[in-house]
Amino acid sequence: MFGNAVKxxxxxxxxxxxxxxxxxxxxxAEEIELAEGSAFVRGDRGRSLALAAVAGEASARGxxxxxxxxxxxxxxTWDHETGKGDAYFTYVYGANVAEVEVDTLTGRVEVxxxxxxxxxxxxxxxxxxxxQVYGGVAxxxxxxxxxxxxxxxxxxxxxxxxxxxLLTAMDMPEVAVGLVEGNDPAGPWGAKSIGEPAxxxxxxxxxxxxxxxxxxxxxxxxxxxxxxxxxxxxxEVSPPAGGRPEGAGGLTIPLGxxxxxx
Amino acid sequence: xxxxxxxxxxNVEEALELKARYGxxxxxxxxxxxxxxxxxxxxxxxLPSVVCDIAGIGALRGVADEGGGLLVGPLTTHAxxxxxxxxxxxxPLLAQAASLVGSCQVRxxxxxxxNVCNASPxxxxxxxxxxxxxxxxxxxxxGGRTLPAGDFLRAPYxxxxxxxxxxxxxxVGCLPPGGGSGFVKLxxxxxxxxxxMSVAVVLRRGEGxxxxxxxxxxxxVAPVPVRxxxxxxxxxxxxxxxxxRGEAGAALAREMIAASGVRWSTPYKxxxxxxxxxxxxxEAWGRAGGAP
Numbered sequence: 001m002f003g004n005a006v007k008x009x010x011x012x013x014x015x016x017x018x019x020x021x022x023x024x025x026x027x028x029a030e031e032i033e034l035a036e037g038s039a040f041v042r043g044d045r046g047r048s049l050a051l052a053a054v055a056g057e058a059s060a061r062g063x064x065x066x067x068x069x070x071x072x073x074x075x076x077t078w079d080h081e082t083g084k085g086d087a088y089f090t091y092v093y094g095a096n097v098a099e100v101e102v103d104t105l106t107g108r109v110e111v112x113x114x115x116x117x118x119x120x121x122x123x124x125x126x127x128x129x130x131x132q133v134y135g136g137v138a139x140x141x142x143x144x145x146x147x148x149x150x151x152x153x154x155x156x157x158x159x160x161x162x163x164x165x166l167l168t169a170m171d172m173p174e175v176a177v178g179l180v181e182g183n184d185p186a187g188p189w190g191a192k193s194i195g196e197p198a199x200x201x202x203x204x205x206x207x208x209x210x211x212x213x214x215x216x217x218x219x220x221x222x223x224x225x226x227x228x229x230x231x232x233x234x235x236e237v238s239p240p241a242g243g244r245p246e247g248a249g250g251l252t253i254p255l256g257x258x259x260x261x262x
Numbered sequence: 263x264x265x266x267x268x269x270x271x272x273n274v275e276e277a278l279e280l281k282a283r284y285g286x287x288x289x290x291x292x293x294x295x296x297x298x299x300x301x302x303x304x305x306x307x308x309l310p311s312v313v314c315d316i317a318g319i320g321a322l323r324g325v326a327d328e329g330g331g332l333l334v335g336p337l338t339t340h341a342x343x344x345x346x347x348x349x350x351x352x353x354p355l356l357a358q359a360a361s362l363v364g365s366c367q368v369r370x371x372x373x374x375x376x377n378v379c380n381a382s383p384x385x386x387x388x389x390x391x392x393x394x395x396x397x398x399x400x401x402x403x404x405g406g407r408t409l410p411a412g413d414f415l416r417a418p419y420x421x422x423x424x425x426x427x428x429x430x431x432x433x434v435g436c437l438p439p440g441g442g443s444g445f446v447k448l449x450x451x452x453x454x455x456x457x458x459m460s461v462a463v464v465l466r467r468g469e470g471x472x473x474x475x476x477x478x479x480x481x482x483v484a485p486v487p488v489r490x491x492x493x494x495x496x497x498x499x500x501x502x503x504x505x506x507r508g509e510a511g512a513a514l515a516r517e518m519i520a521a522s523g524v525r526w527s528t529p530y531k532x533x534x535x536x537x538x539x540x541x542x543x544x545e546a547w548g549r550a551g552g553a554p
Contacts, residue, residue, distance in 0.1 A: 105537035106534050106537060107530075165451060167451065168453040224450070225534075229533075
């Protein structure tokens with residue numbers, strides 16, 4: 001949605017540049033096209049200026065090359081009682097295949113390859129979209145295997161990245177990206193989002209791959225050495241499910257009027 | 263890190279003089295990969311008030327052949343040890359352990375002396391040094407003394423170093439003829455990883471496919487890295503086999519529990535340390551030229 005606002009803002013800048021270029025080239029603003037770093041008269045590539053020259057002229061004339069745009073997302077509806085409605089104005093689809101090697105004597109999991117295919121609408125900059133997916137796989141695999149946040153009495157136990165472990169370059173799997181393009185009516189030039197979708201389905205794919213390799217489900221993340229080998233976490237600080245952390249004293253937090261609270 | 267004084271020892275004598283002057287208030291700075299994060303993290307009362315930089319003392323850096331063994335300068339970096347032709351040929355176990363410390367950046371800065379003196383229970387070079395029968399040469403204005411690696415380590419992060427002493431050299435025993443070594447490190451990820459456990463093994467092949475001599479040390483299984491002499495005794499004189507590796511693994515797990523008690527991590531570490539020893543034995547035996 002942000003992309004739509006950016007597009008509208010950029011169109012303002014484009015109009016300013018086209019007006020300046022038209023004056024410099026002796027044409028009408030509607031005839032000016034901006035492409036590949038230059039401004040030119042449509043149908044006559046010979047009448048062309050470097051975009052930098054046009055920007056310099058705009059600056060000399062005191063014209064700001066800034067624009068603003070705002071975009072309101074299409075209305076959605078959601079009925080909590082019936083669970084029906086148009087909850088989202090667009091949907092993204094994706095599929096990931098993770099390949100892992102599990103050391104069955106230590107519980108160590110190595111992700112060897114991830115194939116990530118995403119429905120991205122129009123890939124305006126395919127290299128940037130693929131980069132988003134590579135980053136998403138790194139983040140999702142860290143979420144699957146390493147990232148763990150614990151606290152004791154409300155005090156975080158991981159204070160820095162030496163304790164809150166992320167994947168290193170040495171742990172990154174080979175990543176094969178597939179982009180399935182379409183034209184989304186709600187996105188800028190038909191683009192959908194890819195940041196979040198690229199992250200979200202990595203860990204489930206890895207967890208399924210571990211199951212496929214070992215025959216045993218890991219039902220909590222991260223799939224640490226202990227969880228994979230023993231089927232349970234061995235944490236000296238985490239309370240058992242539903243319990244209270246040590247040191248929390250007798251403090252109880254009222255659940256308020258949430259559903260099911262008694 | 264505010265309020266910490268900095269001084270530099272240009273040679274061993276200067277460094278000893280500075281340490282004698284400031285005693286327990288001073289900490290030697292070598293690669294800084296343990297000390298600097300500790301200075302950032304520790305409570306003010308636990309901080310050294312003086313940092314004595316010894317990183318520039320060339321006499322404490324490098325590897326020399328001493329005939330019966332190698333003399334490793336404490337300021338030799340992990341990267342230098344991992345790539346040193348003498349170490350790779352005569353004490354490959356130490357090169358292997360050094361190559362697995364931290365990350366590329368940590369290995370380029372961190373020194374073996376720092377790793378030894380920090381005395382972390384999970385230090386990667388310590389099990390290797392123990393299995394190489396390393397001796398630590400200590401110096402102070404009062405003179406010098408030599409301690410076996412096992413006597414040097416007192417408790418987690420605590421060594422036998424007196425407040426005025428400096429680790430001046432590490433004598434590393436060479437791999438005997440017919441010998442092979444193996445090192446297995448288990449971490450949660452492939453780099454920048456603190457050892458969950460590590461096992462170092464030196465084996466010497468005797469006549470008739472028997473193990474003539476075994477040295478076994480492990481990290482992160484006891485308060486300090488230690489040799490497991492009962493496991494060594496079980497291996498010595500026996501024929502290598504999967505069953506023997508299994509027995510040795512079970513014995514190591516028993517010894518670990520005897521040393522550390524049953525802890526929250528024991529259900530994991532008990533089977534895994536046995537498996538790691540099995541792998542280290544296999545690696546060492548293969549390198550000693552033994553049949554599997």
